[in-house]
Amino acid sequence: MLELKNISFQPNDAPILSHLNLTINEGETVSIIGPSGSGKSTLLRLMADLISPTDGQCFLNGKNYISYKPEQLRQTVSYCPQTPTLFGETIFDNVSFPAKIRKEKCDIKRANYLLTAFNLSQYDLNTNVSRFSGGEKQRLAIIRQLMYVPKFLLLDEATSALDQKNQQLVEQEIFKYHQEKGLGIIWITHDIKQSTRLFSRRLTIEQGKISNEEVIK
Numbered sequence: 001m002l003e004l005k006n007i008s009f010q011p012n013d014a015p016i017l018s019h020l021n022l023t024i025n026e027g028e029t030v031s032i033i034g035p036s037g038s039g040k041s042t043l044l045r046l047m048a049d050l051i052s053p054t055d056g057q058c059f060l061n062g063k064n065y066i067s068y069k070p071e072q073l074r075q076t077v078s079y080c081p082q083t084p085t086l087f088g089e090t091i092f093d094n095v096s097f098p099a100k101i102r103k104e105k106c107d108i109k110r111a112n113y114l115l116t117a118f119n120l121s122q123y124d125l126n127t128n129v130s131r132f133s134g135g136e137k138q139r140l141a142i143i144r145q146l147m148y149v150p151k152f153l154l155l156d157e158a159t160s161a162l163d164q165k166n167q168q169l170v171e172q173e174i175f176k177y178h179q180e181k182g183l184g185i186i187w188i189t190h191d192i193k194q195s196t197r198l199f200s201r202r203l204t205i206e207q208g209k210i211s212n213e214e215v216i217k
């Protein structure tokens with residue numbers, strides 16, 4: 001379970017998030033909508049422990065974030081940024097990264113399975129990623145995060161550069177891990193249809209606050 005208690009983020013004079021309370025249960029699927037600049041990415045970056053709140057506290061399974069090792073938190077709550085950064089030169093450099101930080105061997109079979117599931121099977125693991133399109137980068141970044149399935153996957157407009165067919169492929173593959181492994185999903189989107197299609201709850205963020213909470217199904 002993820003809990004944000006009275007969270008504020010105010011690096012300068014103006015608050016970006018103010019006094020926000022939110023609980024997300026294990027395996028829950030939540031979409032987040034709201035105007036540009038309202039604080040959605042900041043909220044996910046706080047949940048992912050990439051930034052620290054200026055007030056309030058975050059808890060994972062009842063334990064304060066500050067009592068976890070950063071790498072343990074990052075492997076449990078995994079964030080895919082709005083503009084993903086790819087590593088190294090090749091697809092392999094990216095899909096093998098999660099194994100490398102765990103000092104394990106890269107599961108090549110799984111990497112190839114995911115490349116096919118995300119409609120990138122025309123490329124092999126040695127393909128150079130420097131000329132990848134925006135949508136190809138987005139898919140490879142998500143593959144990198146699914147090499148090991150976390151407890152919570154935080155997606156920041158993860159399919160914004162994809163056509164409808166690829167968007168649905170990505171959604172289906174991600175939600176498969178919700179059904180099979182109880183993956184919790186928190187997904188920022190500007191696509192209103194997407195925000196209700198598969199999620200059980202939808203939050204609206206406006207001016208750094210949760211202005212609406214809807215139970216979808």
Ligand SMILES: Nc1ncnc2c1ncn2[C@@H]1O[C@H](COP(=O)(O)OP(=O)(O)OP(=O)(O)O)[C@@H](O)[C@H]1O
Pocket residue numbers: 011012016034035036037038039040041042043082
């Ligand atoms: N570290 C920071 N210092 C100062 N201002 C910041 C910082 N991080 C974010 N902001 C500002 O906070 C506001 C919210 O940013 P955020 O990226 O969370 O918005 P968003 O809701 O994700 O918007 P979009 O839909 O455009 O992605 C923006 O005005 C941004 O410039």
Ligand SMILES: [Mg+2]
Pocket residue numbers: 040041042082156
């Ligand atoms: Mg954003």
